[in-house]
């Protein structure tokens with residue numbers, strides 16, 4: 001079953017812990033800031049496809065700002081403060 005990694009933009013405080021624990025090194029902090037003024041986590045470039053959904057990033061996040069959704073739940077993903085794992089600097 002396909003899964004999707006979801007970064008909850010406005011819950012992120014930009015601590016970068018998740019980027020350290022990602023074994024693929026495919027996530028980084030955005031150059032832009034969220035509503036709290038923090039640089040939030042995103043996939044770097046077009047690395048989304050390299051994500052194995054290992055959950056390391058979600059497990060180490062102290063603010064529950066990363067979630068993994070299964071495909072059957074995808075229509076429940078609210079817009080607004082959530083961004084798809086495909087977000088990048090260029091979007």
Ligand code: SF4
Nearest residue numbers: 022051053054055057
């Ligand atoms: S789920 Fe795993 S591979 Fe994907 S971004 Fe998080 S730590 Fe990296």
Ligand code: SF4
Nearest residue numbers: 012013015016018061
């Ligand atoms: S997603 Fe969580 S661990 Fe990653 S930078 Fe944001 S607050 Fe820190």
